[in-house]
């Protein structure tokens with residue numbers, strides 16, 4: 001391993017993922033992430049973007065290679081240590097995944113579950129420092145005025161801001177977001193991406209965002225990773241991403257789109 005990946009907060013090395021039905025969704029994927037980077041992962045539908053994020057936070061087991069967080073190989077951890085690590089990885093979903101019947105504030109408090117004991121968690125008891133932390137996270141995304149709203153009464157953009165606040169409340173080592181703005185209209189999606197980038201940068205939390213739309217990726221990313229057929233085809237700055245590479249990343253999709261309108 002080179003020095004850069006040894007110092008990395010996250011280092012993915014020769015990662016392959018074969019699903020139980022034999023389908024290889026990722027093949028020999030390697031990259032490392034340094035503190036503070038805001039990275040967009042682009043690729044056509046089925047390229048392997050969600051699989052990659054699920055492997056990183058341990059939602060699916062990997063088949064080959066390694067994932068290191070702060071230099072520690074995740075595979076070497078006990079189940080308990082893996083659970084503790086997962087609590088330090090913020091995950092933001094396309095469909096927000098808030099608990100609709102709970103208030104906005106209670107949803108953000110669930111981000112603090114990793115910081116209270118089991119009994120406190122069971123009874124939903126969060127001491128003052130946790131409530132203050134939750135409130136400050138809501139303030140970061142300008143949602144404190146909705147603290148007492150039921151989560152299911154919020155608009156889509158508001159829900160995603162609350163989900164960002166909940167992830168921040170975890171005090172994450174790293175943030176993973178799987179198509180966080182795909183359910184929002186274009187204007188709102190830029191505003192929510194702007195918020196995500198702003199808080200990630202302010203907190204210095206490295207962030208990986210799966211995103212289908214290349215223009216959004218270009219606008220917000222420090223670095224873009226392009227995946228096709230489970231392999232990395234491009235890893236560089238938005239400026240380095242030329243149209244030939246883009247065509248390769250989105251190849252079949254562009255062909256499909258063209259033939260549909262031909």
Ligand SMILES: Nc1ncnc2c1ncn2[C@@H]1O[C@H](COP(=O)(O)OP(=O)(O)OP(=O)(O)O)[C@@H](O)[C@H]1O
Nearest residue numbers: 019020021023025044045046047048049050051052
């Ligand atoms: N549990 C599974 N078993 C078998 N194959 C799977 C499973 N989950 C995903 N796949 C396949 O792995 C490939 C990658 O899927 P993945 O969800 O990672 O793609 P994606 O890039 O996130 O696509 P999208 O942009 O549509 O969300 C796809 O071909 C998918 O059908």
Ligand SMILES: [Mg+2]
Nearest residue numbers: 049050051179
């Ligand atoms: Mg996906």
